[in-house]
Amino acid sequence: MTPLYSYQIYSSASQLPENWNDLAIATIFLSKEYLAILEKSAPANMSCHFIGLFENETLVGIALSQFVDLNQLESFGERDQCIKSSIRNVVFKNFCSHILLIGNNTLTGQNAFVISEKSNQTEVLKTLKKAVLALKDIFKNKGKKVHICGLKDFCEQELSRFEIPEFDPYLRFSTQPNMIFTVRDEWKTEEDYVAALSKKYRDQYKRARKKATGLVKRQLSLDEIIAQEEVIYDLYFHVAKSAPFNTFFLPKNHFAVFKKQLQDNFLFYGYFENDKLIGFNTLIKNGSDLDTYFLGYDDSIQREKMLYLNMLYDMIGYAIKEQFSSIIFARTALEIKSSVGAKPLKMYGMMRHDNKFINSRLNFFFRYLEPEIKWTERHPFQD
Structure with missing residues (x-):
């Protein structure tokens, strides 16, 4: 019998399945205890949902989603006062202000999801993509159209798991290292x-x-x-x-x-x-x-x-x-x-813009708008 894959979206840590932490053992940042923190004291412009991924009745994957509304921010940062920063701020406000993220915007590292090694990882990721579409509908019904969907932060070898048609339209990008x-x-x-x-x-x-x-x-x-x-x-x-x-x-x-x-x-x-x-x-x-x-x-x-x-x-x-x-x-x-x-x-992320025209040129926009960080690596040890 072919396994049936499904998802469940939770808005509170108190709703999570009893065995949720069995999968979260790999990282405290997907544990019930940590997710309860996000529920109680997330930034004002952030809404968090927790995703359970199931194979038949068995929980085989857990994920964190964050919806970030940049329109609620008075400032994106005050250090770089220049024309490029001003343009970036206008673009973000009008075309990229609603971001739906699988991952944790307050941390660096792969804190997006955990999938059981015993499961079919490809099928679970396909199910996660369905959950993302359902979340987009949830926010659309609240009057908030999602501009960008993204996933963060993965090291290079982890990117290969996304080589499936569901993630083909997503731009792979790299920003500052961890x-x-x-x-x-x-x-x-x-x-x-x-x-x-x-x-x-x-x-x-x-x-x-x-x-x-x-x-x-x-x-x-x-x-x-x-x-x-x-x-x-x-x-x-x-x-x-x-x-x-x-x-x-x-x-x-x-x-x-x-x-x-x-x-x-x-x-x-x-x-x-x-x-x-x-x-x-x-x-x-x-x-x-x-x-x-x-x-x-x-x-x-x-x-x-x-x-x-x-x-x-x-x-x-x-x-x-x-x-x-x-x-x-x-x-x-x-x-x-x-x-x-x-x-x-080096860390990688993936993103897709809801507008097909913008998405086809997303690489150009991202390279132009992403703040460039120039730095010199130091080597402090004797060996």
């Missing part, structure tokens, strides 16, 4: 890491640590995160609005919801000067990986104290101490992450 830091087996302490650096980068480490003299770093509890919510948001927003391009801004309660939901799997580190919070960073434990999340800082103190660089060193020290295999440093600040030892992993 910066991955690999923790070496022989490193047992932060000092072992420092010893592996060449003299130039050991000097950089020493200089940064000396600059941070007087700062106090400590992990914040849920109550402390709630008490400092206004300051935390100001520090986050200062960094976020300075990015070259944004598709969302987090709500103020985001970090508190994260801590309440994930507890010890979510780490919030505050940096204090004279008992005043002047910066923070966040980490998520994801199996053997340590994922960096959002951060914030006072820019004047950041430069004076080399705060961002010190945060990177602190993350590395924690990962070594707790024996994680790698740190997912994600995108942005590529060169400074490279200077501490992170390596770029």
